[in-house]
Amino acid sequence: MRNSTIRSILHDRFRAVAQSPGVDLATMLKYGLMAQRRQQVRDAVLAVLAVATLALLSSPLVLLPIFLAWLVVFAELYDAHESVILTRLTRHSFDPAEAPLPSSPALRDHLVDIADRGAGNVTVFADYSPFVGYGSRINNWSFTMNVAKARPGETVVPFAVGELYDRVAAEIAALGLPGLTVGDKLFVNGLDLRYETDPELQAAVLPDALLPPVPTVSERFIHQLRDNPRTRARPYLTVSVTGWEGEVVISIFLRFVLLAEKGMMFTEAGYSLLPPLREAYREVDRLVNCAPSERMARIALSALRRTAAALVLALPNTLAALSEPRRRRRQQKASIKAIRGHTFNYGAAYNPREHATDHLYHRYFQQLDKEMYVKAAEQRIMDAVADFLEEHNVDVSDLRERQTTILNNGIFVTGQAQVTGASMAAGTGAVARMESRIRQGVGQAAAAARPDLAGRRQV
Structure with missing residues (x-):
């Protein structure tokens, strides 16, 4: 996952970056780069020992390079555990500001840019689902209603769809759920940016074809897109609730489309879930409670299990590391060729938080809190929409019936x-x-x- 994150996010300079709620990608990459450099040094030493092992294969002395290989693997693991994990990455010692910086000024500047993208309001996606970085889709619903139909004896008061967005956003923000963020975000496919969008959208999101899409557009521009549902870029009111210190993140994506000429309004809501991280990434929580002698024994045993594979892969890994700059240059040339050939996809296709998720809740209360977040937000959304339309004299009798169906999660009892x-x-x-x-x-x-x-x- 570390190598994929570095390759897909740090070194792919033309694609967008997909952030996840509660995740600091820049800090992840800083520690990933440090670990990568440390293991490259380990592999270089092991490559020499692998050659020596082959040369002494028929001699009793073959045990010496194998022992030295175990010692190298042990030293690398010991340094990772004692100098990094237990001193910088425990719950009590972790400080993002203390993350190690790479020596390259260009990499440091790029990491600052990646950190800034976390506060952006634009997501450029590469694949089918637009909500990259927010986890798996777990539910969705939609409906249309006639907003030109007034209550008996009343006349509908005209409204703009932006007023409804603002009302719903204010009502949800008032819930006060833990880690709640509410904001407008723009979602656009990376293949559509240059050739399938209007010039204004292209100028706002991709002002330079040889640079990645911008992470932020103006609120005024998003408000314009709210009123123009015919473009391929879609603005959503995005609600994220980050609970359990980032372990469980539920996101709701809301969109309202007002077809004023026909008096119809389309409403859609989609739900995405980021479950807890896999147990493999919780090693620090187990190590911190071990006695030094027990940690030493565990590291020694782990080194013993890893030595054979590390020796076999040392030379290929070292050659791959040496050829990495050339590979990146080839990738950059291929990307520029695709850009000029109208086939390049600017969308983010990889997100480490999604790849690190488990498929299991670790606590019963995590699942219960997820349900609570969804139901509380759902109730507030439906109430806000219905109350807003009632204030504009719209007949909401059908909406109230649909509200019961949606809030009961699609369960019909007849x-x-x-x-x-x-x-x-x-x-x-x-x-x-x-x-x-x-x-x-x-x-x-x-x-x-x-x-x-x-x-x-x-x-």
């Missing part, structure tokens, strides 16, 4: 239905079965076979 706390059965002969996971993937047998899955629930 006829001879029976609902309990953990199941639902409807109709003659219907059978309710409890489902313990949101998405199919890990069964109860797998959870029972792996102790580390005990008490965790599929996302």
Whole structure:
């Protein structure tokens, strides 16, 4: 993941960067670069020892370079654990301002640029889903309604769609949920930037074809796009709730389209979830509670397990590191050729936070809080829309019925239905079965076979 992050974000100078709520990409990259340099030095030494091992393969002395290889792997792991993880990356010692800076001035400047992009309001995506960096889509709903239909005896008071956006944003912000952010964001496909958008959008997002898209556009420009739903760039009111110190992030994307000539309004909402990180990335929490002798033993054992693979891969890794500048130059030339050939995709295609996520909740309360965040925001959104339209004398009777359906998460209870706390059965002969996971993937047998899955629930 470290190498992919450095290659896809730091060294791909033409693509956009997709930030995730609660993640400091610049700090991640600083530590990643330091680890990469340390392991490149390790691989260079191991490459020499690998050649020596091959040369002494038929001699009893072959054990000497193998022992030295284990010693090199052990030294690198010891330095990583004792000098970096336990001194800089524990809960009590971590300080982003103390992250190591690369020696290259160009890299330092680029890291500052990446940090600035975290506060931007533009997401340029490369693939199907526009919400890169926000996790997997877990739900969505939409509806249309006639906003030209007045309540009996009243006349509809005209309104602009921007007024509705502002009202909903203010109502959600008043909820006071933990880690709540509410703001307008613009989403546009990286293939559409140069050739499938109007000149004003291209000038705002991609003023220079040989530079990455800008991370921020003016609020005035986003407000213009709210009123013009025909463009391929889509503004969304983006609501993110970052709970459990960034472990669980729920994001809601809202869009209102007012078709004034037909008196119709289209409303859509999409939900994305960033689940907790995988257990493999929690090693620091286990090491910090170990005695020094126990840590030393664990590092020695880990080095023993890694030595054979490290020796085999040392020479290829070293050659790859030496050829990396040439590879980047080739990549840059290929990107420029694609830009001039009208085939380059400026969108962000990789996000480390999404690749590091687990498919299991680590705590029952994480799942419960996720439901609470969704339901609280959902209720406030629907109330704000209905109240706003009522204030403009719109007949919202249909909307109130749809509100009940949406807030009940699509569960319809009709006829001879029976609902309990953990199941639902409807109709003659219907059978309710409890489902313990949101998405199919890990069964109860797998959870029972792996102790580390005990008490965790599929996302």
